[in-house]
Amino acid sequence: MTQNATTRVGRGGILSSAVLLLLCAFWLLPTFGVLVSSFRAADDVRSTxxxxxxxxxEWRLAETINPALDLDRSGVMEFAGARGTxxxxxxxxxxxxxxxVIWVGNRRLGTVQVQERGWTSSNAFTLDNYESVLTGKQYEVTNAQGVKQTLRGDDLLxxxxxxxxxxxxxxxxxxVVGALAAYGFAWVRFPGRGLVFTIVVGLLVxxxxxxxxxVLSDYxxxxxxxxxxxxxxxxxGFGLPLAIYLLYNYIAAxxxxxxxxxxxxxxxHLQIFRLIVLPICGPILASYAIFQFIWVWNDYLVALIFIGSQPKxxxxxxxxxxxxxxxxNDWHLLTAxxxxxxxxxxxxxxxxxxxxxxxxxxxxIKS
Amino acid sequence: MSTYGRSSPSWLKLALTLASALLALLVLWQGFFFLRDTDLPRLLTAFIAILGFGAAMSVLYVATDVILQQLPLELSHRLQPLPFIVPGVVMVGYFVALPMVRTLAASLFNRDGTAFVGFANYIQVFTEPFMLETFRNNLLWLVFGAGLTVVFGLTIAALADRSRHEKIAKAIIFMPMAISLVGAGVIWKFIYAFKDPSEPQIGLLNAIVVAFGGEPQAWIQLIQPWNNLFLIVIVIWLQTGYAMVLFSAAIKSVPNDLLEAARIDGAGEIRIFFSIIIPYIRPTLIAVTATVVIFTLKIFDIVLVMTGGQFGTDVIATQFYNQYFVNRNAGLGSAIAIVLLAAVVPVIVYNLKNFNRNEPL
Structure with missing residues (x-):
């Protein structure tokens, strides 16, 4: 019975590992693809x-045949052993x-290519994308029509x-403001404390x-x-309710x-806060700092509204x-x-x- | 001056303290104008702001402490919450609480706030065809976006719990949490990219479709309303890690004896998952679902970056942006924001209920 149970869990283990592996691959693939692309040349990113x-x-060119000028191009032709119209x-x-065998170009002037299948990989990696997107300097790319263009970098630096x-x-x-408030709500007694704190928690979402x-109109x-x-x-202001809530949970405990x-x-109270509470709050302060850092760094909406069109x-x-x-369409710049x-x-x-x-x-918020 | 100092040293101390507190307030006040108008290099500005604010706050802090200790005990007790609470409450009040009232008021006025129009903006919100399409999209986001995030998060947490490579698997799933929605949009553009069928496809999805003999599609532009789902996938990819981390912590707290007992009774792993683990982690399940629902309701960046709200992909938050900032209709924009607030009110109520039950103040 025990033996049986172990085997069943074991088999389930392999299956769940496989599913997990698949999910991880799926999760990693999009980022990985862009990472690889960011090191490829601009033309490569755009074309493959x-x-x-x-x-x-891939099919690679083995030989090019120029059809004889007097060849009847409206009938069946034969090149390198392949016959067709x-x-x-x-x-x-x-x-x-x-x-x-493949005809390249138009009927009158085209040539015939004989291709064979062979192994290939395009692995010419470059740092050009990073360079052109980071600095504001000029750089050259060849566009889809083979025309060279000079563009200005984006000064992402x-x-x-x-x-x-x-x-x-x-x-x-x-x-700073959140830590003070969290201590105040947790340990300083004053009338209406519960009510005010409940309102702050309510404003979390x-x-x-x-x-x-x-706020914009005041600004x-x-x-x-x-x-x-x-x-x-x-x-x-927007980050404070979470700061107060998070730090309160820690300080109140x-x-x-x-x-x-x-x-x-x-x-x-001010001495207790500075000398006793702050030093032992390191981990939770770090947690909130990281949280807020990632939030602010990745924010788009607040920056869009309050910084707006100022490129500087x-x-x-x-x-x-x-x-x-x-x-x-500047795919190479997007990746970098x-x-x-x-x-x-x-x-x-x-x-x-x-x-x-x-x-x-x-x-x-757990219960 | 000197007489004061000799006869009562604490008065000199108090005067110095008051002076430095006033100086600190002056620094904060002048700092506002300096930071508003400065043209200094950006990092220097940030550095000055941090130093100035830090110094001013420290001085104010020490000064308040000294002043409070000089006051009669009764008064000092009554005033001592203020230095802790006031800065936070003022900021939350100004940036979050007060704007609710102001936006509510603005939603009852016309596009430039000059005439009272009652509920006309709300009638428009719930009758305009483009708004109805917006609500339909948000419903899609809620059902598929929030729903699948929770399902994937739970599945991966359960799978990882039994895996030997739990740590790395969780890090991989969690990683997108550190990426901005704008960055995620760029990443997924490379999945959905569409090129003319005569050219090689550079988007992974179309390359796979073509490899299996299909026709490449412009996924996020054409097939409406299903193009919304392709945007939703991006957000599922992004926030599943969050759900997974919390579920994983909850699953680990399920007592081992409980699982052992069920195994001895002959319950299969799937049965154990649904009959023991799920009921046990129910509180976490509800909390995570609520958080994910709110995040999904407010979704904005990804739609703006991927489609700009075109091709029938507008959601409430982008519609708010369009109406207020593009169409310059303050009344309608505010009404949309209030609708968004109303949508999260149940979650607020639920939070408060739970909170009061656990933390009697």
């Missing part, structure tokens, strides 16, 4: 799929030896720095869209629109004796969306641009995954 970097069998040759005919300049204060501000319009009146300050304050001992010694302060997501919108926008959050994410997961788990 990224998977052609892997060895695959012009239309059939245009579509390609298999010769008895396994090679393919500037956008990268903009993103950084937006993100850092937008993470620190709600962290209010859609951003509600706030955009009134316009104050001349704040298009400045970093505008975005810092907005992100801090601290042992009462720890804080009471300090009160007996005559410490004020535009962040990465906005520049990227703009390239998609205005030059959606996408990876430049991802590199920092991915690094933070993989480096500090433990904290990020803890923040998620603590932030979900």
């Amino acid at each position: 799929g990224w998977w052609s970097v892997f060895p695959h069998r 012009f239309e059939e040759l245009r579509a390609g005919i298999m010769a008895p030896d396994g090679r393919r 500037a956008a990268f720095l903009n993103s950084l300049a937006v993100t850092l204060p937008a993470v620190l501000l709600p962290l 209010v859609p951003l869209q509600i706030s955009l319009v009134p 316009v009146r104050l001349g704040l629109n298009g400045t970093y300050l505008a975005v810092w304050l907005a992100h801090a 601290l042992p009462r004796e720890l804080l009471e001992a300090a009160t007996v010694d005559g410490a004020s 302060v535009q962040v990465l997501t906005m520049r990227l969306a703009e390239i998609v919108g205005s030059r959606g 641009g996408a990876f430049i926008s991802m590199v920092l959050p991915l690094a933070v994410f993989f480096g500090l995954q433990r904290y990020f997961v803890r923040g998620l788990t603590a932030g979900s």
Whole structure:
């Protein structure tokens, strides 16, 4: 019986491993494809799929035949052992030896190619895409018609720095204000505490869209629109309910004796907060900081509304969306641009995954 | 001045404290104008802001502490919550709570806020054909987007729990969470790309279709309303990791004895999953579903980047953007935002109920 059960779980194990492997492959494939593409030359990205970097069998030219000028092109012709009309040759005919005979060009002046199947892979990798998208300098590409064009790069490096300049204060501000408020709600007694805190928790899921319009009209009146300050304050305001909730859960769960001992010694709340609570809140502060970092870095809507059309302060997501919108056919730029926008959050994410997961788990409202 | 200092040293201290607190407030006040108008390099600006704000806050913090300790005990007790609560409550109040009222008010006015129109904007929201299409799309997003995210998250969490490579598998599924929706849009453009049938396809989906002898399709443009599903897939890909992480933590908390007992009684793994694990993690299931539903309701970036809301793919959030920022119709835009808020109200109520039950304040 035990024996039987073990085998059944074992078999199920193989099946579930296979399904899991399949799902992981499916999840990884889109990103992997773009990563590969970002290192391919512009023309390659535009003309063939990224998977052609892997060895695959393809028809390759073996020999070119110039049909005799006096050949009757309206009847059946024969080249390299393959017989057919012009239309059939245009579509390609298999010769008895396994090679393919195909008519290239028009009826009067075209040539005939004899192709054979062979292994090939296009693996000429380059860093050009990154270079042209990062810097603002000129670069050359050959377009689909074989014409060389000179284009200007997108200066994503500037956008990268903009993103950084937006993100850092937008993470620190709600962290400080949120930690103070969380301590206040958790340990300082005052009338209406429960009510105010309940309202803050209720505001956790209010859609951003509600706030955009009134805040924008105030910003316009104050001349704040298009400045970093505008975005810092907005992100801090929108991120605060989560900060307060997340930090509250942690701070409220601290042992009462720890804080009471300090009160007996005559410490004020502000001293307790600074000397006792803050130092042991490191992990949860890190969790929220990572959470807010990834949120602000990846944000598009808030930046779109409050930074708007100011190219000087535009962040990465906005520049990227703009390239998609205005030059959606510059596939090679999109690939590199996408990876430049991802590199920092991915690094933070993989480096500090433990904290990020803890923040998620603590932030979900469980009963 | 000096007499004060000699006769009562705490008065000098208090005066210095007050002066530095005022200075800190001045720094914050002037900092506002400086940061608004500065043309300094961006990172320097951010650096100055962090330093200035940090210094001003620290000074204010210490000053408040000193002042509070000088006050009579009764008053000091009454005032001590303020430094903790006020900054947070003011910010949340201004950025989240107050705007609800202001947007609600704006939704009752006409396009430039000059005339009261009552519920006319709401009537328009629920009768205009383009709005009805928008609601249909959001329903598709809810049913398929939120639904499949939960299903995939649960499936992968359960599978990974029994796998030897749990860590790496979970990291792979979780990774898209770190990618912006705009970046995800770019990534999936390479899946859905469409080229003329005479050329080689560079989009993976069309390449597969062609390899099996099919005709390439312009997936996200043509076959309406099913093109919405191709956008939904992107968001499922993005947020399944979130659901999986929380489900995985919940599944691990199911007691081993419970599973062992069921196995000894001869229950199959699938039966165990549905009859023991699912009921056990029900609270997490509900919480995750609520979070995913809210996220899906508010979806915006991916639609804007992939289609701009064309080809019948508009959702509430993009329609809000269109009406308010493109058509400049403040009344209708606000009404749409309020509809979005109304859609999440049940979740807010549920959160509060749960919260009060667990954390008696």
